[in-house]
Amino acid sequence: MQSSTEGRQNNSRRQSALAARINDIDALRGGALLLILLVNIAYFASGYAFHLVRDPDHSDFDRMVFMAVELLFAMKAYLLFSFLFGYSFTLQLESAARRGVSFTPRFLRRLSGLFLIGALHAVLLFHGDILTTYALLGLVLLAVRRIAPRTALLAAAWIVGLIAFLSGIAAVLGTTLVPDTAAAIEAGARSTAAMQGGFGSVVLEHLRSLPAMLGGLAVQGPLAFSAFLVGLAAGKRRMLADVAAHRALLHRIEVVGYPVGLAGATVFAVGGGTSNLTSLMVSVLTAPFLAAAYAATMLRLFQRRRWIADALAPAGRMALSNYLGQSLVCVIIFTGAGFGLAGHTPPAQVLLLALAIFVGQVAVSAWWLRRFRYGPVEWGLRAWTNRERTALRR
Template structure:
């Protein structure tokens, strides 16, 4: 049995998990680029259709192919890793305190990421909900699946109930007036915050940028009910996948995903087509019919399309196709935390006033080109780093603080 304080050796890593992590890092940057270019709080506004077709189409494609699919993939991988970590063999003691310390360190990294780099951080809430995963670890597969499904649908259900109460309230003149006034006030507040953030990010000092970033993060907190329950539900399905060893490359798993594709792909395409249309016409800050439709279609379509992406990768990998692509993604995935943080560091340096000051100055196509450039550089950087070191820099710090013992950093030379 392994010592409790030993991280997983590189030779025992599951290569498909690293490929999927690398793929997720690319998709996350593609989605996040728009909210690196603009303040994070623009997510609270209704998307604008008043733009040239050559810019509208890429926006729609990002929403259809990327948005929601890659945080779903990242969440599945988090749940998968949770189960692997909790099932490490140990000579003495329990793995649970080590797991809690691991999450506490991730929580602190998330706080620093929010304060120093970007308000769109996911690490903070991944750590918070990672603690909740402990409550589900002894449940049967069926109960885990039921809980996962309920949690994934919960945001859409909350959205529908909220809209229903607003419709009911609007049936009375006094209620309608109050709801209209609240909507107008909310829209005004959001618009003012976006303008303050734009001014700070484009021309402010570092302290002004930090203050604007924290204000944006706080303003986004109410959206917690409409987002993170689904993340926890996805964690659970990732845990379930780990119980079934679905990321292990073998003919049985390839056959499983091949059977899933004829169902998951059309459901994913249909669900995300509806989501793309509905979300483009929805008032994001105030629930309505379109936002409810977008929420339910996304709750079904995003996981289905994500499953299709995973299935295609696993099938192609098992057949030995696109091996150069998988080889490029493995180093990126092995240092996924470093690359996630590095994307924030690079993009904030490009867009904020203490860097190149390009905040709000790039369009969607230019943003896509920048994504390709940054990710290409990350591939080369990751390949070099992993050839010299066992872990990415952020991964090494995470492990060192988790295990509270020396962790070898450099790759052993012959």
């Protein structure tokens, strides 16, 4: 009788530990959602950002706000999200193994569904979509799923180094991403005017922007995959299975990550951001340090303030729905399909809107998951992946 009671207690402790682990991962994903929104919302608020130039009507204060976003979040937010994609991949592998089901066919269906959702997202809502890139890179991740953690980390470092090297060579050769600033400013004005039009005008602008977006993936794609590999290595080492046991490591990541990352981010922001290949090279090398430091800080904070993790976790649990929801809300706020505020909202107000949107998503996510098992888009993707409709309502 005593051993039966102890067995139940041990099982309860294991379930509690598993729930805490998943909660930390979901909360970290929720934090990444906020960082993603703080970067992406600028591309809804103005057409100039997509053409890598500043709005000529911005004041000095507006430029300072824009520079602060580039310094703190640009080139870092999607790395954190990509890391979590790689880490979650290992959890999906473990889940398939426990249930004794074939992983590859299901994951391929998941990627195909993700690609379709991303393609619709890119055309209808946001031309800076990342889901299609994730779907394609997921094929490579599937192919290398048996890679050893150490090898994965070395491969990630080589990818980052190669992209930085190529960016540096291009800068030395005099290559510029904005060869004609006046023409880019003119194109930015046209894009802003198109966004202020109706929904058809917005979709046409997205279609016109697709070639430039695909060109930008030459840098973003490999860097996202390098973060996949780091997440894969961390997942295989079960780094987030017991966050409290890795406090010393997380502290070291902060001690190294913040000085290196912020120094590189300062060079990146002051040097012209993604429009300058030299500053881009510096950011490629240092942004992973700052992204890692952000993750370490959030994880340590979650251990001290569990209520923060509990608040963010529902938003992270339905991250796909929230990512698409962010774009939908921004289309309504900024384009002519809604309130038409594109080109009329200063960067500081844009950031306040981003915070308001995210707070709303946190509240709605908690409300939704009290009533339903999955986010709406997650439920649809799950049904496509598993070829069965699971119950949505609790």
